[in-house]
Amino acid sequence: MGIADRLFGSARDRFGKEVAARVRAVDAVARADYDPVEFQVVVQGARGGEPSIINLETVFRETQGAPAGVRRAAIGRLVDIAALPPTPDHWDDVRATLRPVLRPIPADPKFDLVSRPAGPYLSEMLVLDTPSAMRYAARTDLKRWEVSAEEAFATAHRNMARTVTTSLDEARRREGSAEPIRLTDNGDAYLTSLPLVQGWLATMHRLAGARPLAFPISNNTLLLAYETDDAAALAKAFEVAEREWRESARPISPAPLTVDDEGAVVLYQPAHDHPAHAAVKHAQILLAMDAYGPQTEYLRAIAGPGDPFPAALKGFRSPEGAEVTAASWADDETSLLPAADVVAFPKHNEKMLLIPWTVVAEEARLTPAEGYHPARYRVGEWPDADVMERMRKLAAEAAEAARGQG
Structure with a gap:
């Protein structure tokens, strides 16, 4: 332990205490307590009700070694979460704002956010798309709204299905090329959620005349390519996907999703003699280890x-x-x-x-x-x-x- 750690606590504790102190200055907050064990800030709003949780791990890791200005800006975004108005109490006030999002699997099964499996190595979560920010829905929210997770997800999917027109226009222009195109989210399009929408990948397949390969690289980038026998083109698609996945601050998957012959969304799995087989295997191993690694650490810790x-x-x-x-x-x-x-x-x-x-x-x-x-x-x-x-x-x-x- 260095001198700074002995005098002021670890870097993690300094970060957590700084977030808590800035959250306390928000008018809408009555109390904010830093929990060093869970590495989170527990926030009690001025209007009462259930406390909210600000998890610190991801932002702390993203800003380690970053300039002070970058760290302050990241903490500012966490503080903005605390300044959001309370989640509405009534289902009719939130149903139109729900969206599904594709995310890595939470390592802790007691994670309070609404989550369900999206294939073997990914999760689907629920968010509220508000004018000022995106907010994850918690299981306590479902209880307050008196709706099941199934009904909430179905509602989110219906809302999301209304936003796919632009991506389908992209499919019409691709004509089966494996050259990847990048769909970048502007903050409210939820492009990486498109593979979750019933029929989207199947429609892409029909329009493009080739099986689509949708790489949900990160929370704001979706790479789109198509199955082909062109080994060089496929290799480029997978190389771009892996590089951007590794470089992303909020990575999701280097392995593509596609649609099977029955219309179900699945991880892409070509035949053993297909030119993409080795690249697909490599990407799926990266994804599997990225999912199992944190889970193993968590289970061993508890x-x-x-x-x-x-x-x-x-x-x-x-x-x-x-x-x-x-x-x-x-x-x-x-x-x-x-x-x-x-x-x-x-x-x-x-x-x-x-x-x-x-x-x-x-x-x-x-x-x-x-x-x-x-x-x-x-x-x-x-x-x-x-x-x-x-x-x-x-x-x-x-x-x-x-x-x-x-």
């Missing part, structure tokens, strides 16, 4: 004696360049496995056994544990010896078949 051990998802690249994810199943403890390409069975003084996830899931009858997104699977001791031997043989057969295809 785990108590006797709780199952949250196994980590790890990425590997073979000498030939193939990428896979793996999770370890220990024989001497109860674990929560993340979904991976390969399950590792480590044994002391023996070569580690690696078995494809599909084989393990079938033979060991894995089922998702309740309450985890992304999914986790509770496992204990290894399966019986006959099951292990059968999995070993199936893994060997799969490896031989893969070599034959190569």
Whole structure:
């Protein structure tokens, strides 16, 4: 710990206290308390009612090492949240303002904001689109409005569906090119929410004559490309998406969403021999690790004696360049496995056994544990010896078949 930390507290605490002090100066605020454990500011409005929460982690990380002016401006935006008028108490006053937004999965399942899975590695949340700012809807809001999450999401989708005309005009001009175009949000268009709108991707498919690839890079940028056999064009689309995702202050996904033959929105998954297969695999591994990483950290932080051990998802690249994810199943403890390409069975003084996830899931009858997104699977001791031997043989057969295809 440096001298500044000893005298004034850690950088995190200094940041939190500065936010709390500036929030207290807002006329609409009766009280603002910094909570160093949760790293948030709890705000009580002058009109009473439920306190609101300002989470500090994202903005703190974004402004670490930034000039003082950038940090002050970021804190100013947090203070603006506290100055917003209270969320209306009645459903009729908010229903027209609801919008769906695509976001990374909150690591903490007790996160109060209204959230539901949007595929394996993303979440869909609800916001109120007010003239002055965007505000996330909380579960306490739904109780006050006396509506279910399903009804609120359906309403938000209907509101969002009225805003898609411009993006459809873009599709008509693309004519199946994989050259990515950038749709940048001006603050109220919610462009990265477009893939959530029922029928939007399917309409893009029909208009462009090619399967759309929608990259929700960040909260304000959507890259749009189309499936093609042009390997160079596809490589460029994925390179641009990954670079901008890595550079974004509020990243969402480097992997594209598309629509399947039944019209459902899914992560793009081409055939193994498609020129985009390796790029898609790489992007999905980045997305999976970005979702599982914070979840693993959170679960390990709250785990108590006797709780199952949250196994980590790890990425590997073979000498030939193939990428896979793996999770370890220990024989001497109860674990929560993340979904991976390969399950590792480590044994002391023996070569580690690696078995494809599909084989393990079938033979060991894995089922998702309740309450985890992304999914986790509770496992204990290894399966019986006959099951292990059968999995070993199936893994060997799969490896031989893969070599034959190569």
